[in-house]
Every structure is written in C-alpha cells, then in structure tokens.
Amino acid sequence: MQISRSLTSVADLPVETVERKGFGHPDTLADGIAEAVSQAFSKACLEGEPGAVLHHNVDKVYIGAGHIASWFGGHEVREPVVVRINGRMSSSYGGTDLGIEDIQIAAATEYLSVFAPHYRVGETIRIEPNATQHTKRPHWFTPRDLADVPDAKEPRASDTALCVAHAPLSPTEYIVRELEYALWDWSGEHPVPRWSDVGQDVKVFAWRTGRRLEVTACVPLLSDTVASLDAYLERIRHLEGELQTIAERLAAGRLDVRLRVNPVDTPQGHRCYMLALGSCIECGEEGVVGRGNGWNGLISPLRPRSMESPFGKNPAYHTGKVYGQVAQRLADDIHQRFGVACSVWLSSPNGYPLLPPHNIWVELPPGEGPDDRELEAFVQERLQNTQVPGDMLVRRYRP
Structure with a gap:
C-alpha cells in the first residue's frame, strides 16, 4: 500500500467544471439498463441452483433508432425506439436453461418504467435481447457445475484494470448531482418525476470561477403539455426560478449560483427543447454504456x-x-x-x-x-x- x-x-482550484447526464439521457439509460440486467441475472443465480453468480457481462447495451415527431400540443409515433442488450450471459447451468431472454426483457422493462415513464415497451420501445455465449473457453457460459465457474470459489481479477x-464531493459536484436528483420525488418505493410536464433527458453543466458558479440546465418539456411558444417560454421562466431556488439551497452560501434553463437563442428565435415522451432516444439520438456518468x-x-x-x-x-x-x-x-x-x-x-x-x-x-x-x-x-x-x-x- x-x-x-x-x-x-478540486474545490481549491480557481476553475472547475462538472457535468451530469440525467436519468433520461440516452447514455444514462443505457448504463441503468445494463446494471439492472446484470443485477437481475446475478440475483437469479444466487437464489437458484447455481448459488453463485455465473459468468456474464452486458456492458454494451445500445439504445437508439427511435422516431417520434412532436409539436406544440401533440406528437406522433413513427418508429419505436430499439433497446439492444448486447454482451454475453451464461444461458444454462447443469443442462438447465436459465431463461436469460426473459430476464433481460423483464429487467429492462422495469428499469424503463421508472426512468423513462412515458414510454411503453411494445409500443414506443422494442427490447431486443442479444446476449450470446460466444467464447474460446468451453462451458464458460454454459457451465455444467461450479467447476466450470472457478471464480465463484476463488475470485480473481478478470482483467488488469x-x-x-x-x-x-466538491460543492460544485454536490450541486450538479443533487439538482438533477431534485427533479424526482424519492419518497416512494421508486422515484417518480417531480413535474408531470417535464421530460427526463436532462443535462446539468456547471462552470465555477472562484466562488461564482454558472449552471446551465437543459430540461425538456413534454410536447403534449405545451400549447404554444409563449406557453413554453413562460413555463421555462417559472422552472428556471424554481431550480435557481433549489440550487441556492444546495449551495448553502458556499458559492454564488447563477442558473439558466434552456438558454438557446438563435437569429431565427428561441430554439425549444421539447420532446414527445421525454428522451432524445425518440428523435434519432443514441445511447451506449460507458459514455456518461x-x-x-x-x-x-x-x-x-x-x-x-x-x-x-x-x-x-x-x-x-x-x-x-x-x-x-x-x-x-x-x-x-x-x-x-x-x-x-x-x-x-x-x-x-x-x-x-x-x-x-x-x-x-x-x-x-x-x-x-x-x-x-x-x-x-x-x-x-x-x-x-x-x-x-x-x-x-x-x-
């Protein structure tokens, strides 16, 4: 040692930058689905006949290909979002099928129901289990017994990492993370969105210079709830005031915070951040594991x-x-x-x-x-x- x-x-540096991709960001959704699938499979292994976590890695989840058009007051589903669960998972133990496709679909569906609550699997999202058993090692992903899972008895480093x-956390980090968490109500068994007209594909970025903290929050409104540009701008102003108050409370006098929400002005006017169901996976953007938080x-x-x-x-x-x-x-x-x-x-x-x-x-x-x-x-x-x-x-x- x-x-x-x-x-x-980092809190003592003259300049600091911090970012958080919110729960509904494509990359964060991919991270969360991968983690949900891994944990569901691991628990099934521990509670079932193996009694030990079998070999798997599903850290290559991909989300994308969606096309859902939106406008003030409405939207139209033209192409569902695809969630492809890539990676490798043990498919059997002692010759008994483990039902890994069902595990992948159930875990992804449950996770999406919480953090992408306006999407519906089978309607606006299609889940494609794609975990394989390809390997150079015989029975690595089809173990006959725990002798084929040596790591279960004597865990060893699977990679040099x-x-x-x-x-x-620095005060800047704390404010950035807790500010996005504040968009959710955590009082129940599962978190739920704090505001029914706000989507989940949020990004919070902060730049600190000395004690001055400039925060940009990109927060989508759901198109069905916004009647016009004037209604959009009024809601954003109101939301900006609420988040400014939350940020000041989180700062607790340690930093001077200035927060803006969706400050995108172009020569053609204000560019609205508005989505049909809450995440940019619906309009062509893609998410993969490991690109985010x-x-x-x-x-x-x-x-x-x-x-x-x-x-x-x-x-x-x-x-x-x-x-x-x-x-x-x-x-x-x-x-x-x-x-x-x-x-x-x-x-x-x-x-x-x-x-x-x-x-x-x-x-x-x-x-x-x-x-x-x-x-x-x-x-x-x-x-x-x-x-x-x-x-x-x-x-x-x-x-």
Whole structure:
C-alpha cells in the first residue's frame, strides 16, 4: 500500500467544471439498463441452483433508432425506439436453461418504467435481447457445475484494470448531482418525476470561477403539455426560478449560483427543447454504456477517472466493477472517519486474487489526516470486511 500527501482538492482550484447526464439521457439509460440486467441475472443465480453468480457481462447495451415527431400540443409515433442488450450471459447451468431472454426483457422493462415513464415497451420501445455465449473457453457460459465457474470459489481479477474514487464531493459536484436528483420525488418505493410536464433527458453543466458558479440546465418539456411558444417560454421562466431556488439551497452560501434553463437563442428565435415522451432516444439520438456518468453519477473532468465503466459488468469478480465500488466505499470511509479529502486508486494484474487488491494508493492533502500507520490499518480492516458478491449487489437507482 502506498500513501502520498500531494492531493489538491478540486474545490481549491480557481476553475472547475462538472457535468451530469440525467436519468433520461440516452447514455444514462443505457448504463441503468445494463446494471439492472446484470443485477437481475446475478440475483437469479444466487437464489437458484447455481448459488453463485455465473459468468456474464452486458456492458454494451445500445439504445437508439427511435422516431417520434412532436409539436406544440401533440406528437406522433413513427418508429419505436430499439433497446439492444448486447454482451454475453451464461444461458444454462447443469443442462438447465436459465431463461436469460426473459430476464433481460423483464429487467429492462422495469428499469424503463421508472426512468423513462412515458414510454411503453411494445409500443414506443422494442427490447431486443442479444446476449450470446460466444467464447474460446468451453462451458464458460454454459457451465455444467461450479467447476466450470472457478471464480465463484476463488475470485480473481478478470482483467488488469485501474479504478479510482474520490471523497468528498466538491460543492460544485454536490450541486450538479443533487439538482438533477431534485427533479424526482424519492419518497416512494421508486422515484417518480417531480413535474408531470417535464421530460427526463436532462443535462446539468456547471462552470465555477472562484466562488461564482454558472449552471446551465437543459430540461425538456413534454410536447403534449405545451400549447404554444409563449406557453413554453413562460413555463421555462417559472422552472428556471424554481431550480435557481433549489440550487441556492444546495449551495448553502458556499458559492454564488447563477442558473439558466434552456438558454438557446438563435437569429431565427428561441430554439425549444421539447420532446414527445421525454428522451432524445425518440428523435434519432443514441445511447451506449460507458459514455456518461461515473459510478458517483458525475462527469468531473478535473479529477482522475476510472478507465472502466462499471455498469453491466459481473458484480462478483469483474475487476472494473468490484474495484470501482470498493474504491468509492473506501474513499467515503476514510473521509468520514478522519475528516479529510482523499483519492483511492486500486488495481491488480490479470489473474491475481481479487481481494485485497494488489496495488493500493491513497492520496491525501499535505499535512492532513492520520499518520501512515493508522491509515494503513484502517484500510486493511475495511478491505477484510468487504464481501463479494454480497457487497456488490446493492440496488442503485442513481447511476
């Protein structure tokens, strides 16, 4: 384990940029569907005869090809959106079919019902299960018994991967993430949109200079609810005021926030951000896994970022998934225990035991935090208490 004390907090930099692609953004939807399918399959394996998570990776989900026209007061479905679940999944165990197509369709349908609530599978969305069993290893995706799943007994790094996590969020990061979360009501079993006339394909971008934070929120209105351009502009002004109030509350005096919603003016007039059902998947845009938010739900260009996208990867022994979550939990634990900002880097060569990671690097600010011996003991204790896959199967509604 290596410890360095050279960390500069992004909150102390003169300039900071942060972005979040909201839940209905094509890329975030792809991430979420991939994760939902992986978790559903993993739970079915653990609760069924295998009793262990079988080999799978569905981290190549694709969404696109939709064509739904919209105008003030209405819309028309011309071509449904396609969700293609690409990747590989174990299709049988001990000669018994696992019904992976049904698992893929059910998990994707449930996820879309929450985060793309205005679309209907079979009407405006078509789901295409496309997970294969192609491999050079016999029985890797058609195991006869757990002897064909060696990772289940002795998890090893499935790839040489580097994952990095940071804690705490900077004030800019916190505002950007929580501002998009505020578009949802989280009080029930599943989140629901806070406003019935607002779509889900939201993007929040912030640029901080010193204490001044400029936030741009792109928020679509649903076309059926907007009668005219004047009605659109009036609703956007009202929405801008509400989000400005929320942003100021989140800033809590730490930053001076100026927020704008859909500020797109052209020589021809204002360009409306208006969608039929709430996401740009309906008008030709496409989404794929790994192009959007990181595990913490943000895109922070001034922080080092994991090269692996965790969404859809095997939660029991895929390095890029396990280390991403372990690194984030470890960073959070260090911050909570010692009150210090930190970055945690984890990696292991391909084939090494998965836990504890072979390479551990913790970065702290100069002159802050515990001494090296106390920190190392704390990290080792936390790693010893990490259980795979149990700790990895926490259902997250906030990718």
